[in-house]
Amino acid sequence: MPTIIYSQPDGTSTEVEVADGGNVMRAAVNEGIAGIVGECGGQAMCATCHVYVDPQDAASLSPVEDDEDEMLDCTTAERTEFSRLGCQVKLGGPVQRLRVSIPSDQV
Amino acid sequence: MSTIPPATCPFTGTTAAPLDAKASTPAASTDTDGREAPVADWVRIEDLRRNPFPIYQRLRAEAPVHWVPAVNRYMVTSYAAAHEIEQDEARFSANERESLMKRAMGHSMLRKDNPEHQIDRDSYGATLRPGTIKKHWNAIFEANNTKYLEELKAKGPGADFVWDYAAPYTGENLRLICGFHNATHQDMQRWSQTLIDGTGNYADDPQVWAKAAASSDEVDTAIDEMLVYLAKNPDHSLLSNLASFPIPLEAIRANLKMTIGGGLNEPRDVLSTTVWALLTHPEQLAAVKTDPALYAKAFEESVRWVAPIGMYPRETTRDLVLEGIRLPAGARLGVVVGAANRDPQVFEDPESFNIFRPKKPHLAFGGGVHFCAGTWIARAQVAQIALPQVFGQLPGLRLDPETPSVDEGWVFRGMTRMPVLWNH
Numbered sequence A: 001m002p003t004i005i006y007s008q009p010d011g012t013s014t015e016v017e018v019a020d021g022g023n024v025m026r027a028a029v030n031e032g033i034a035g036i037v038g039e040c041g042g043q044a045m046c047a048t049c050h051v052y053v054d055p056q057d058a059a060s061l062s063p064v065e066d067d068e069d070e071m072l073d074c075t076t077a078e079r080t081e082f083s084r085l086g087c088q089v090k091l092g093g094p095v096q097r098l099r100v101s102i103p104s105d106q107v
Numbered sequence B: 001m002s003t004i005p006p007a008t009c010p011f012t013g014t015t016a017a018p019l020d021a022k023a024s025t026p027a028a029s030t031d032t033d034g035r036e037a038p039v040a041d042w043v044r045i046e047d048l049r050r051n052p053f054p055i056y057q058r059l060r061a062e063a064p065v066h067w068v069p070a071v072n073r074y075m076v077t078s079y080a081a082a083h084e085i086e087q088d089e090a091r092f093s094a095n096e097r098e099s100l101m102k103r104a105m106g107h108s109m110l111r112k113d114n115p116e117h118q119i120d121r122d123s124y125g126a127t128l129r130p131g132t133i134k135k136h137w138n139a140i141f142e143a144n145n146t147k148y149l150e151e152l153k154a155k156g157p158g159a160d161f162v163w164d165y166a167a168p169y170t171g172e173n174l175r176l177i178c179g180f181h182n183a184t185h186q187d188m189q190r191w192s193q194t195l196i197d198g199t200g201n202y203a204d205d206p207q208v209w210a211k212a213a214a215s216s217d218e219v220d221t222a223i224d225e226m227l228v229y230l231a232k233n234p235d236h237s238l239l240s241n242l243a244s245f246p247i248p249l250e251a252i253r254a255n256l257k258m259t260i261g262g263g264l265n266e267p268r269d270v271l272s273t274t275v276w277a278l279l280t281h282p283e284q285l286a287a288v289k290t291d292p293a294l295y296a297k298a299f300e301e302s303v304r305w306v307a308p309i310g311m312y313p314r315e316t317t318r319d320l321v322l323e324g325i326r327l328p329a330g331a332r333l334g335v336v337v338g339a340a341n342r343d344p345q346v347f348e349d350p351e352s353f354n355i356f357r358p359k360k361p362h363l364a365f366g367g368g369v370h371f372c373a374g375t376w377i378a379r380a381q382v383a384q385i386a387l388p389q390v391f392g393q394l395p396g397l398r399l400d401p402e403t404p405s406v407d408e409g410w411v412f413r414g415m416t417r418m419p420v421l422w423n424h
C-alpha cells in the first residue's frame, strides 16, 4: 500500500499506509495526526490541510489546479513552492511513498 | 482589496506570527457499549431563544449528548462529538427523513449525502471562491457598502444598525451573487425569512406554510426568468453558472432557496454581533482601530462566540456510540455548534469575547463536505469591507443608552434590534 510520512515541526514523524487514491488530508484526519485539520472535508475551501511536500517528490504529484492555487494564498503558515493542500494530493500510481512536513500553524 | 498584492490571501494576509495552538483531533469512539443519553426535560424553547448559553453550559457539563423532549431531538453539545459527526457522513447523514427544510425549500445540497451532494456543490462553480471574490465581488461589495452606509448616515443617530444597514447591505450583496437581477434586496429578505420560518415550522402552522409556499413560487418564477436572461448575458453569479450546467431545474431551485435562506441572515447577524461585541469591549475596539488586520480576528472570534447558525440536523444511519452515548439507527440529532464553540475542553475561558485568544478551529461554518460554501464571501463582505468602513465613517459609534439592543435566537442567533448613535 502507498505510504505517507508526516513530519511534525518538532522533528517527530509518523508513517501511515493509505489505500490507492487516498489523500494526504483524509489519511491524517483518520489517524489523528496533529496539525492537519481538514475543516472543509476536502472541498479545497479552508486551507487547514496545508503541507509542504518533499522537494524530491513534488514533481511526481498532480499539478496544482486553480482552486487549490487560490486557496494556497490563504494558508496560515507561509506558502512556499512546495506548499500543497493535503486534500488535493492523492496517493497511488507513481506516488507510492510521500514525505510531507506539517507547518507550525494551520488556523 | 485592490491594494493587496496578488499573491496574498485577500482576507487574512499571508503569514501569521507562530502560535502554539494545535487542532484538537478527537479520537473516534468505537461502536460498542456506551450509556443511554440522559434526558434534559428541563430545557425550554423560550429559554433557549432568550439566551441558550447557560443551558449549553449545564448540558455540556453533564454529557456530550442529551435527548431533549422540547426540541424532539438529541442535542449534541460537546466539541469532540460535534466534530466527529461532521467528519463522518457514513454514520451521520445530512439526508434527514421528514425534513421541514426539504418541505419548505426542496431537496438542496445541504440535505444530500455524497456522491449526490457533490454534483450540486460543484454546480456552484467558482462563484463563491476566493479568486472570484478578489477579482469580482469585492468591488461590488464596496459599492454596496458605501451606498448603505450613506443611507444609515442619512437616517442619522438613533437609526437601527441591523435593519437600516446590515440587512440591506448583505441582502443586496446576496442578490447579485445569486444573479437575481429581477428582484430587490427587500424581496431577498422576505424570501429568506419566510422560507426559514418554514424550515422551523415544527408547530405546523398553515399560515407559515402558505407564506413559505408563496415565496417558493416567487423564487421559482424569478429563477426561470433569470436562467433565460443569463444564458445570453452571462456574469459571475450562481444562476449564470447554473444556466450552462447540466443539472435538473429542481436541484437549481432547491439550492438557490437554501442559499437565500442561509446566505443573507448569517452575514447580517455576524456583522451586527461583531460590532456589538466591539462596542461593549472598548479595549478590543481600540486595538482593532489601530491595527485593521485585527478585523479578521474579530470576525472569527465573533462567529465562534455567537455562532449565527447555532444548530443543524443530522441523522444516524446505524446503531452507534457517540462519545460514550448509545444512539439508535435513525436518531435525529441537532449538532449544536453554538455550544461546541464554547466547549471549555477546547477553548480557554470560552464564554468571553476575546479577539486575542489562541487560534483554534471553531465549528461555526460547519465541517466536512457541507462546510459552508459561503465562508469566504462572508469574510470578505463583513471583515474585509464592512467593519473597517463602519468604524472609519461613524466616529464615536456607540450603542444607544436609551433604547437597549436585543440579541435573541438559538437555531439562528443574532441582534434583532440595535439602535446606535455617533458624532456627526
Ligand code: HEM
Pocket (backbone or CB within 6 Å): B094, B109, B110, B111, B121, B128, B174, B177, B259, B262, B263, B264, B266, B267, B270, B303, B307, B308, B309, B312, B313, B363, B364, B365, B366, B367, B369, B370, B371, B372, B373, B374, B375, B377, B378
Ligand atoms: C457568517 C456567515 C455564515 C455562517 C456562519 C454560515 C454557516 C453555515 C453552516 C454551519 C453550514 C453547514 C450546515 C450543515 O452542515 O448542515 C453552511 C452551509 C452552506 N452555506 Fe453558509 N454560512 C454563512 C454564510 C454563507 C453565505 C454568505 C453563503 C452564500 C453566499 C452561504 C452558503 C452556504 C451553502 C451553499 C451551504 C451548503 C454547503 C453544502 O451543503 O455543501 N453561507 N453555512
Ligand code: FES
Pocket (backbone or CB within 6 Å): A025, A037, A038, A039, A040, A041, A042, A043, A044, A045, A046, A047, A048, A049, A071, A085, A086, A087, A088
Ligand atoms: S480540507 Fe479544506 S482545503 Fe483541504
